[in-house]
Amino acid sequence: MNARERIQELADQVVVLRDAYYRGSPLVADAEYDAIEDELRGLVEAHPDLAPDPNPLDQVGAPAVLHAPVRHSRPMLSLEKATKPEQVAAFFDRFPGQPVVVMPKLDGLSLALVYEDGRLARAVTRGDGTTGDDVTPLVRALVDGVPERVDAPGRVEARGEAVMLRSTFAAYNTAHPDKPLINPRNAAAGTLRAKDPATVAERRLQFFAFDLDTSADAAAADLEQGLRALGFAVADMRHCEDAAAAQEVISGIEARRNELDYDLDGAVLRLANRDAFAAAGTRSNSPRGALAFKFAAEEKTTLLLDVVWDVGKTGKIAPVAHLEPVFVGGTTVTRATLANQEVIRARGIRIGDTVLIRRAGDVIPFVAGVLDESKRTGAEREIVPPAACPSCGQGLIEQGNSRELFCTNVACPAQAVRRLIHWASRAAADIEAVGPVWIERLAEAGLLEHPSDFYRLTKEQLLEFDRIGETSATRMIDSIVASRAVGLRRALIGLAIPMASEGTATRLCRAGFGSLEEVADADEERLVAVEDIGPKVAASLTEHLGRLRPELERLRQYGVSLDVRDEDLPPVVASDAPLAGKTVVVTGAISDPRSGEKVPRPTFQRLCEKAGATTATSVSANTDYLVTGADVGASKLTKAEKLGVEVVDQGVIWQQLIEAGIA
Numbered sequence: 174m175n176a177r178e179r180i181q182e183l184a185d186q187v188v189v190l191r192d193a194y195y196r197g198s199p200l201v202a203d204a205e206y207d208a209i210e211d212e213l214r215g216l217v218e219a220h221p222d223l224a225p226d227p228n229p230l231d232q233v234g235a236p237a238v239l240h241a242p243v244r245h246s247r248p249m250l251s252l253e254k255a256t257k258p259e260q261v262a263a264f265f266d267r268f269p270g271q272p273v274v275v276m277p278k279l280d281g282l283s284l285a286l287v288y289e290d291g292r293l294a295r296a297v298t299r300g301d302g303t304t305g306d307d308v309t310p311l312v313r314a315l316v317d318g319v320p321e322r323v324d325a326p327g328r329v330e331a332r333g334e335a336v337m338l339r340s341t342f343a344a345y346n347t348a349h350p351d352k353p354l355i356n357p358r359n360a361a362a363g364t365l366r367a368k369d370p371a372t373v374a375e376r377r378l379q380f381f382a383f384d385l386d387t388s389a390d391a392a393a394a395d396l397e398q399g400l401r402a403l404g405f406a407v408a409d410m411r412h413c414e415d416a417a418a419a420q421e422v423i424s425g426i427e428a429r430r431n432e433l434d435y436d437l438d439g440a441v442l443r444l445a446n447r448d449a450f451a452a453a454g455t456r457s458n459s460p461r462g463a464l465a466f467k468f469a470a471e472e473k474t475t476l477l478l479d480v481v482w483d484v485g486k487t488g489k490i491a492p493v494a495h496l497e498p499v500f501v502g503g504t505t506v507t508r509a510t511l512a513n514q515e516v517i518r519a520r521g522i523r524i525g526d527t528v529l530i531r532r533a534g535d536v537i538p539f540v541a542g543v544l545d546e547s548k549r550t551g552a553e554r555e556i557v558p559p560a561a562c563p564s565c566g567q568g569l570i571e572q573g574n575s576r577e578l579f580c581t582n583v584a585c586p587a588q589a590v591r592r593l594i595h596w597a598s599r600a601a602a603d604i605e606a607v608g609p610v611w612i613e614r615l616a617e618a619g620l621l622e623h624p625s626d627f628y629r630l631t632k633e634q635l636l637e638f639d640r641i642g643e644t645s646a647t648r649m650i651d652s653i654v655a656s657r658a659v660g661l662r663r664a665l666i667g668l669a670i671p672m673a674s675e676g677t678a679t680r681l682c683r684a685g686f687g688s689l690e691e692v693a694d695a696d697e698e699r700l701v702a703v704e705d706i707g708p709k710v711a712a713s714l715t716e717h718l719g720r721l722r723p724e725l726e727r728l729r730q731y732g733v734s735l736d737v738r739d740e741d742l743p744p745v746v747a748s749d750a751p752l753a754g755k756t757v758v759v760t761g762a763i764s765d766p767r768s769g770e771k772v773p774r775p776t777f778q779r780l781c782e783k784a785g786a787t788t789a790t791s792v793s794a795n796t797d798y799l800v801t802g803a804d805v806g807a808s809k810l811t812k813a814e815k816l817g818v819e820v821v822d823q824g825v826i827w828q829q830l831i832e833a834g835i836a
């Protein structure tokens with residue numbers, strides 16, 4: 174094929190792929206699409222005379238069906254891409270002495286917000302860059318961070334990205350396991366295509382601004398200051414003096430990308446001064462004053478080779494996808510989770526399909542969906558859930574809307590291995606030197622069946638194994654011996670009692686239980702008196718600890734501590750601590766106001782406890798404050814209102830924690 178033909182072929186592919194992508198059903202992963210664009214760009218640069226006409230590289234988005242078309246005041250462009258530090262250095266060289274801001278490149282959809290005389294007049298999507306769709310009612314109803322009024326005269330236009338926060342995405346998918354959203358970006362785009370906001374009310378979005386146009390004399394020359402002064406949220410902008418500083422910020426964003434509450438696919442560098450950015454001008458489809466540094470893809474396509482049903486520690490039978498190895502999110506992935514039968518059905522996945530794998534936010538990669546069903550050959554196979562436990566052969570029971578399968582055989586060998594691995598895990602006994610592979614071998618050899626069996630193992634037994642030498646045997650035994658100090662809280666976690674979470678274990682300790690046996694002996698009345706323990710959890714504790722009583726005796730016999738430890742109890746706090754004596758309930762997504770980083774709720778609760786508070790998970794008449802983060806569900810607020818509980822924004826608590834030197 175000559176260059177002319179190849180250029181035409183690539184240009185045609187770009188048009189087709191973009192069209193499918195912007196309709197919400199991509200045919201390939203982003204990285205594959207980008208490679209096609211890159212090849213086309215390279216060929217056109219080498220043969221300018223062969224440039225296709227029209228050249229899709231000069232366009233952004235896709236010609237979409239617009240319901241209420243609005244022409245943009247100036248085009249909404251794409252961004253020039255970079256992947257190497259030299260390109261960052263070259264950007265700084267182009268603008269000597271100019272301050273640059275570096276910020277995350279959010280993966281959502283761009284919006285232009287137009288204000289006239291201080292009021293929001295319209296919100297418009299990017300569309301094909303020249304003309305977008307007026308989505309004002311949807312944005313008003315569903316997007317946080319869009320002020321209704323700004324304190325500036327005349328015309329103000331703020332542009333930015335509307336994203337679905339990962340916490341919202343996860344909460345939505347937990348609530349709708351039968352109709353999960355594929356990824357936050359698709360979810361955001363789909364939300365703003367809805368006909369009626371009421372039908373998508375649970376899919377709240379968040380707007381982060383990154384561009385500002387105003388003629389107001391008083392507006393700050395600095396982009397971030399200008400945006401903040403008008404009340405817009407920005408996603409962590411850092412000012413950088415030189416390329417080295419920028420590179421450090423970029424690396425920092427990449428390192429933290431899984432901890433943040435939004436998906437991002439890179440970092441954007443941009444001239445910090447608004448006038449300098451405007452003066453730099455534009456190329457055919459990108460501004461000269463900005464550069465996008467792209468990170469390794471977190472989404473790739475690969476072949477689904479098979480589905481294996483895996484038995485978990487509580488007997489849950491979960492489908493695991495076996496994949497043709499694919500490099501995604503920085504590692505080679507060969508397995509991914511498929512969640513449950515309903516997800517498989519909702520996503521229409523078959524063995525032999527080319528599927529989209531995502532590895533973002535959470536560590537476990539998952540199958541996000543099937544790509545291009547038209548590529549099917551007919552040889553694909555349906556994924557059939559097993560009728561019996563693949564380990565012990567006992568019949569399964571089905572539970573809940575998402576139809577999760579369970580093996581209820583307490584003697585199931587696969588469950589036993591999972592429970593042993595769980596006992597040795599960090600959250601429980603933390604037997605660091607004996608990893609899952611060895612646990613499986615030792616169980617196969619008949620040396621391990623119950624957690625207490627770890628403490629009977631001898632060095633001689635370990636040395637029988639081919640690949641265990643003197644040094645590793647000693648390390649394994651030392652690690653087992655050290656784990657005997659496990660204590661009440663972590664032992665309870667380690668026993669993997671259905672319905673008893675880590676929180677349950679913590680609260681039992683704090684409610685005054687001194688040992689695991691004391692929990693096993695307690696009657697229902699005493700158990701349900703503990704915060705957050707209801708009759709079902711109480712019954713599960715009683716049933717399973719009752720069954721495990723011989724095991725508790727064996728653990729004791731081998732010197733394993735099942736008594737409460739200091740670390741299981743709340744931290745000692747000074748009487749003048751800011752939240753002393755207060756009972757607080759934390760709800761919504763919590764983030765540190767200084768960095769914008771998401772903070773896991775338990776971490777924040779621990780900080781509140783250090784400040785003297787008692788934390789609870791449901792609002793009651795005893796609650797002093799309901800501390801609210803982002804995306805708070807209405808039910809907690811209504812309950813708080815009814816009971817007269819004070820609702821406090823997380824910002825107020827953060828300030829107290831910071832002032833007291835606790836956070």
Ligand SMILES: NC(=O)c1ccc[n+]([C@@H]2O[C@H](COP(=O)([O-])OP(=O)(O)OC[C@H]3O[C@@H](n4cnc5c(N)ncnc54)[C@H](O)[C@@H]3O)[C@@H](O)[C@H]2O)c1
Pocket residue numbers: 190191194199200201202203204206207233234249250251252253276277278279280281282283299333334383438441465
């Ligand atoms: N899989 C496919 O088939 C397929 C097809 C077409 C496009 N795509 C993907 O869609 C994207 C196409 O490029 P594009 O032109 O829409 O976007 P882009 O990658 O060129 O970046 C421009 C966009 O980035 C967004 N953005 C996020 N944070 C920003 C910030 N801080 N500052 C400025 N802009 C910010 C804006 O919405 C802006 O419109 C690429 O990621 C591409 O891989 C995929």
Ligand SMILES: [Zn+2]
Pocket residue numbers: 484562563564565566567580581582585586587588
């Ligand atoms: Zn079984």
